[in-house]
Amino acid sequence: xxxxxxxxxxxxxxxxxxxxxxxxxxxxxxxxxxxxxxxxxxxxxxxxxxxxxxxxxxxxxxxxxxxxxxxxxxxxxxxxxxxxxxxxxxxxxxxxxxxxxxxxxxxxxxxxxxxxxxxxxxxxxxxxxxxxxxxxxxxxxxxxxxxxxxxxxxxxxxxxxxxxxxxxxxxxxxxxxxxxxxxxxxxxxxxxxxxxxxxxxxxxxxxxxxxxxxxxxxxxxxxxxxxxxxxxxxxxxxxxxxxxxxxxxxxxxxxxxxxxxxxx
Numbered sequence: 001x002x003x004x005x006x007x008x009x010x011x012x013x014x015x016x017x018x019x020x021x022x023x024x025x026x027x028x029x030x031x032x033x034x035x036x037x038x039x040x041x042x043x044x045x046x047x048x049x050x051x052x053x054x055x056x057x058x059x060x061x062x063x064x065x066x067x068x069x070x071x072x073x074x075x076x077x078x079x080x081x082x083x084x085x086x087x088x089x090x091x092x093x094x095x096x097x098x099x100x101x102x103x104x105x106x107x108x109x110x111x112x113x114x115x116x117x118x119x120x121x122x123x124x125x126x127x128x129x130x131x132x133x134x135x136x137x138x139x140x141x142x143x144x145x146x147x148x149x150x151x152x153x154x155x156x157x158x159x160x161x162x163x164x165x166x167x168x169x170x171x172x173x174x175x176x177x178x179x180x181x182x183x184x185x186x187x188x189x190x191x192x193x194x195x196x197x198x199x200x201x202x203x204x205x206x207x208x209x210x211x212x213x214x215x216x217x218x219x220x221x222x223x224x225x226x227x228x229x230x231x232x233x234x235x236x237x238x239x240x241x242x243x244x245x246x247x248x249x250x251x252x253x254x255x256x257x258x259x260x261x262x263x264x
Contacts, residue, residue, distance in 0.1 A: 003033040004223040007067055007099075008216065009060070009090055010079030010107075011040035011116065017255025018110075018209035019079060026216035026258040030238070032223050035071055037063035040082050046208060046250030049114035054082045061089040068097040075101035075223035077215050080116045084124040091128040101222040104133040104169070105215035106142045122146070131168030135228050137215045138164070139175045154185065161189035171228040173197075177210065188232050195229060199240045206246035206254030213258045214239040
């Protein structure tokens with residue numbers, strides 16, 4: 001059986017709700033073979049992140065090389081990258097192996113508040129990785145950091161999506177999940193078309209890993225041949241289902257459930 005392949009370059013979540021664990025579950029649920037390059041190990045559960053250990057940048061590059069020289073990938077996504085040095089080797093690897101379908105989830109802060117991207121790495125992400133991205137998927141706080149300004153209104157979000165594309169990404173989704181609005185409203189822009197994506201807001205605190213699952217779902221459908229807007233629309237429906245059927249695990253923010261079509 002031959003499946004499309006997607007690569008996740010991200011950190012490990014020992015609680016299994018986010019990071020490479022969430023990405024690989026999402027790839028499998030959507031019929032894509034998942035491969036991984038680990039950037040960091042976290043001691044983490046639903047209550048927060050206790051410890052973080054970055055892996056050496058050379059080892060991150062070696063993992064990507066091992067996958068690409070043998071298995072290859074039709075798409076890739078990045079999650080927790082942690083440092084400027086890791087971002088540099090990831091950007092170099094994406095360029096070296098001509099990974100065109102790259103989804104950049106600019107992970108900066110964990111649900112519990114732990115910093116997952118050093119302050120001095122933000123500019124490197126902006127300069128080196130965004131221009132390689134097929135789609136970038138920041139939430140509102142991440143978009144504010146990337147653009148250096150507050151984003152408060154719907155018009156602010158629309159302009160933020162345009163400005164992220166101006167930084168080099170081929171498409172951007174500015175996610176509205178951090179607001180208190182009746183609907184979760186995301187804004188997609190691909191240089192031509194501005195699309196507003198609405199879904200009902202689900203009353204739950206079990207949203208751990210939602211950004212990882214959303215970006216992994218986009219990568220999975222890009223790997224299967226979808227264009228960016230089709231992949232984003234499919235991913236929006238998928239993450240809505242994963243939140244609706246989120247898991248009661250642990251004593252804090254439980255995880256979304258990317259396996260909801262199979263269990264749940």
